[in-house]
Amino acid sequence: MEISGRTKLCCVIGDPVEHTLSPVMHNVAFEELNLNFVYLAFRVKKEELRDAILGARSLNIHGLNVTMPHKTAVMEHLDEIDSMAKSIGAVNTILNAGGKLVGYVTDGVGAVRALKENGVNLEGKKVLLLGAGGAAKAIAFHVAQEVEELKILNRTTWKAKELAEVLGKKFNKKVSGNLCSSELVKKELEEADILINATSVGMHPDVNRSLVDPNWLRPDLCVMDIIYNPLETKLAKNAKSVGAKVVSGIEMLVHQGAASFGIWTNQPAPVKAMRKAVSNKLSTLGALS
Numbered sequence: 001m002e003i004s005g006r007t008k009l010c011c012v013i014g015d016p017v018e019h020t021l022s023p024v025m026h027n028v029a030f031e032e033l034n035l036n037f038v039y040l041a042f043r044v045k046k047e048e049l050r051d052a053i054l055g056a057r058s059l060n061i062h063g064l065n066v067t068m069p070h071k072t073a074v075m076e077h078l079d080e081i082d083s084m085a086k087s088i089g090a091v092n093t094i095l096n097a098g099g100k101l102v103g104y105v106t107d108g109v110g111a112v113r114a115l116k117e118n119g120v121n122l123e124g125k126k127v128l129l130l131g132a133g134g135a136a137k138a139i140a141f142h143v144a145q146e147v148e149e150l151k152i153l154n155r156t157t158w159k160a161k162e163l164a165e166v167l168g169k170k171f172n173k174k175v176s177g178n179l180c181s182s183e184l185v186k187k188e189l190e191e192a193d194i195l196i197n198a199t200s201v202g203m204h205p206d207v208n209r210s211l212v213d214p215n216w217l218r219p220d221l222c223v224m225d226i227i228y229n230p231l232e233t234k235l236a237k238n239a240k241s242v243g244a245k246v247v248s249g250i251e252m253l254v255h256q257g258a259a260s261f262g263i264w265t266n267q268p269a270p271v272k273a274m275r276k277a278v279s280n281k282l283s284t285l286g287a288l289s
């Protein structure tokens, strides 16, 4: 694709952004569909966020991804925020719609699509979600709408309880929150159909950790770990070895990216090409540091 005076710019802003996989994923997607778009990464420090958004406006940047530490702080600088992003309290995607900056969040949609595209039906299922941080919250909002029951366990108990209360009321579903202790993970797992790890436990460099003992896993369980570095977490490895279905963090990464792509281009994303680009990049990099 030749960069010209008509090329539209999309980018990610965050700090750090050196290891982001979004540029490779989106540039491959733009090329695949022959779109005159290009994607870059910009490191934006906390204190420079306002200026960065003003800059995005004046440079007419078409779309942005927003990552740590700006996902919540960016909201006050936008013109409009999608209702789901408002409820979740975070934005990871911005569309410049003719000068109006509109904020969305695609993490939860990405997680649900990752499950569905991998043959996991959510209807009538009992889900155990580990974590109540930013990613977990976005996932919980989408998962709660579709499942029979959602249990949230988190190291900081009040976050799990608070999230459960909001979701239970909002969607009129069975949602509970509690401490992420070994005893409770073991107990709640016995009743669960789907386990989602949305904590950072097991992420590089802490690759030998998992909140779930291998003996608690079963072949009829579906396990999704949202961590993609390492490509296969200890939890995923253990789940695979007992014959459980495993949905990797790459799937969520690709599907949340695909949802952002759809918002910017109004076209279905070339998910296969995006997955290949990200997987290739990760395997050539080895573990990201």
Ligand code: ATR
Binding pocket: 130, 131, 132, 133, 134, 135, 136, 154, 155, 156, 159, 180, 198, 199, 200, 201
């Ligand atoms: P993200 O935006 O990636 O979700 P985050 O908001 O910092 O990042 O959330 C990280 C999640 O991992 C939280 O649920 C966190 O638990 P706390 O809310 O108690 O901080 C969880 N987490 C991180 N380290 C953990 C650990 N060692 N044991 C258990 N949970 C952990």
